[in-house]
Structure formats: C-alpha cells, structure tokens
Amino acid sequence: MSLELRNVTHRYRRESAPVLRDLSFVFPADRSIAVVGPSGSGKTTLLAVIGLLTRPTEGDVLIDSEVVKEREVADLRTRLFAWVFQTVNVLGARTVTDNAMLVLLARGVAQVEAREAARDALVTVGLGALASRTASSLSGGELQRLCIASALASRPRFLLADEPTGQLDRATTDRVTQALIEGRPRGTTLIVVTHDPHVASQCDLTVALQDGQLAIGGETT
C-alpha cells in the first residue's frame, strides 16, 4: 500500500512561514524509511500530516493513489496507521497488556483476539514476561518497546515513529530499533523520524527534510 504527499504546504498560522512547502513525495510500500533533518525543520509536522493527525493547509495525502477525504480520516487512521512517539504515550495505571490491546479494541476487535495479538506483540519486543505489570512500573526503554508492541499488535500498514529512541541509551536504542524494523509485520511501511544516524543507517531509505522539502541523497524530489 503506497502513501503519497502531493503539493503539501503546511503553516501553523495563516501569516506564518510554511513548515512544509509544496512538498510532493511517494513513500514506497513495505519499506523502512528514515526521515532526518535539523531541529525545527518540520519532521514531526510531516509525520502528523502523513498519519492524518494534522490536515495540511494545502495539498493532499493519497493512499493507493486515492486522495484521502476528510470524512475518511478517522476510519483510515484507525485501520491503517500506528504510532510510536518520542514522548511515551501509555495509560500508566493500566497493565502492559491493556495498553498493547488498545489499538485493536479501537478497531472493534474482540477482547480475546485483541489480548492474544497483544501478547504476541509483547513477546516480539521482549516484554512477554511483563505483560501483567502496570505500564507506570516500566523503565523508559521498556515503555518505548510497549509502544512499539502496541503499534505492532494492530498490524498497521503504516507504522510511524517520531524520535522513538530520542531518550534512550545506545543499547536500548538498538533493541528498540530492532523491534521496530525487524518486528514489523510483512507489508508494513515504517516511517521513522530520527536525529540518530545509527538508527537511520538501519533503514532501507533515508530522506532529509530541509526548508520544507524532502530530499533523497541530497536531491530534492
């Protein structure tokens, strides 16, 4: 399943300078793609536009060459996308399994199936033994892996990660990156925003965001 941005421009305010400027790019399916760029270049905004969390000021998002319409956004977001953020977003008082099930439950999957898929995903990221612990009792690296497990459990077509290793040490970064890249199901496109060249080097493709434009190997698309 392909994802394309076509002539996307985004401003936070009408009079402000665009963060994304007439950007067009096709993200190849089933690949891992690292988006790099300096701080403030708009990487997180780009990811929010891709993941249908933010509607661009101008331009379109296309999935399988079809323009995403406003009324489809909530449904597509649920069915196709999963997120891993730098700031860990979990329900701290709930169990690790509950958190990992959440995306599936939001898709209307039955409790039993959701629990089973969540357990599998937790095993994939090495958290199988911590399934019944509360999320707030996990370390930073474990929490990030929980977020990845939650994302993987839903078997998304697009797995979007925003600086997932930003606050982790090298050893944990490697485990998280491995969980993201190798743990993702077949057919899932991984788009990871990162400052870390080590993480970017493990992806199939690296694109740079600068001045509101995306470039591969220094070439503007």
Next chain:
Amino acid sequence: MSWRTTALMREAWLNVTSNRWRTAGAVLALGAILGSLAALELRDANELRNFQANFVRSGGYVALGLPPAGGSADAARCEAMNGQPGVVAAGSVIRPTPTTFETAPGILYQRAAVTWGVLRVWDPANRAAANDSRQIVIGRVMAGETGLRPGSFVTPRGEGPILVTAIVDTTRRNPTAARWALDPVPPTGSVDECWVEFVPGAFEAGLASLPAQLTTGDKEAVARPYIRRDEFTRDPAAEFVARPQRNGWPLAGSLMAGLFALMAWFRRSELGLYLAIGTPRSLLMAMLAVEALLVVALATVLAVAYAVAIDEALHHTPRWSGTWIVVRTVGSAALLTLTAAPLLAVLVVRGSIANLLKDR
C-alpha cells in the same frame, strides 16, 4: 470498525478502577460538594418538618367558634362537623363553672360540661369514650394534685360519687383545662366555645365557613384561630420553596462538571492517545460519560451517607425524613454533571491530536 460497546464500557471501568487515587480524589471532591448540598437540604427539610409537626401539635390548625354577643351558637351543629371533609375533630365546651370536691376540700377546680368531640381536640391521643352520664374525666394536672386515676370516685360538693373514667392530657392544646374536671354531655343547647381541628390544607376555608355553620339566630357567630397567627409568622411551604439551596444544584453541577474538565486537562495526553488510535470524539465522550457516571454514583452515595450522618449527629432527626428532597436536589446536580462533564472534557481535548500527545 470502531470500539465495541462492551469494550468501551470496560475501558471506562478500567480507567476508573485502575487509577485509584485519581478516582478517590474525584469521588471525595464531588462527595464534598454534593454532601454539603445534601446536608443543607436535610437540615432545612427536617427543621421545617419539625416546625410543622410542633405547629400541628400545638393546635396550629384548631379554630374556635364563639357565639356572638347576646346570641348563641348551636352545640349540635358544632358536633355535627365531625366527619365533614377536612375536619379532624369538633366539640363543644358548654358550661364551665368553679366547684370544689370533698376529696380535695378548699381547692377550687373548674368543672365544665363538654362533648366528647372537644376531648379529641384537646387530647388527640385520648381514646377514652363512654356514654354513661354518671362519669367524669379529669385533666392531668388535677389528677396529679388530687391523686385521682381512672376507676377512682370523686364527690363534687352537693352530689353523689362519680366514677373517674379517664385522665386526659390537654396541656398542649388547652393548658388551662389540665386542672379541669370534665363532664361529657350530649351536644345540646348553646355552646360557650366550639373547638374544631382541621387538617392543614383545610384550615383557612374551614375557619371562614365556621361562623355560618354555628349561627342559629340573626347574629352571626364568630370564629378565630386558636393560636394567633402572628405568633407563627413562618410559612413552611413558602420557606421551603424559597430555600437558597434549591438553586444550589446548578451551581454544584457546574462546579462538578468543571472538576471533570480540569481532570480531562490533566489527562490530555491519555485522551489524545484514544483519539490518535482512531477513537471518534463521540465515542470518547461516551467513555467519559460512563467514567463520570461511576464517579458521580460513588460520590452521591458518599454524599447522602455523609449528610444523613451529620444530620443525625447534630439534630437527632429521623434518618430518612428528608431523603426525597436530598435525592431530588443531589440527583439534579448529578444529572447536570453527567450531561456537562463529558462535553466539557471533549472540548478540553479539541484541536491537534499531535499537540495533545506531546502534553504532559
């Protein structure tokens, strides 16, 4: 596809039960608001109820019918009011005259001919009844002073012995008669006083129609309340309607809904997560409504228990005497909260989901 209903309900339940401190804090805060409102309602309801009860016990709905100057009022007509709609009891005092008794020489007691109806007005708890003319009923104070009791005989000066059939306690309704010896007589001739007790709602109309009911000649009888109304300027019904906390429930409800909105503000990241995984705002609102329902239900139970305990400790009033008022007021506040809280919470998390996820 989106959340199944059971899964969403379970999610709300788990959010409430797994965040014990947050839930406990919310329940306590809401319980304090609702409890204060409930305690105020219970205090006023019981105070008014007690006032009303005392008012009735003291003869607040008793009227006196009196013959006009130079005229007469008919005892039979007075007695005939028994059984009329709105009349609790009616009876006549016919001839009060001072007398002495051989068993208590030198002490002057009042002796009055009365109908049985007046004894029911003066002593509502009295069940004594007899038709034998050779009998007498003694007021409680007189009985205490003379040592008389039912079954004793008294001998009024110049008469033979008479059986004392009952002791009546007239101290609440007619304290003077507590030192009287009362001769029950049939209702004939003209009366000195016609005593009529009405049910509360029938008093005003009964008082207005009483003169016409008693009048036999050209001159109309007069009627007045037994208790002067200006001694009881309070109007319990009007006071109840005007009580300030009657309008307290919108304030309490708004305050509690505001608390939920504040809690949602501190849960922006968590609620943003639900939105990010594709939960529609309508379903998020439904989940928050279930959470609010659980918290408000717990707070309501706590509030009513608190209010009843406080009321009982301070006023020793019957445990559930004002419950319906408390339930109505507290229930109104709770319903307002349940309506407004999810709406406000969803308003708090409007805007960019990406920004919500970054919030802490």
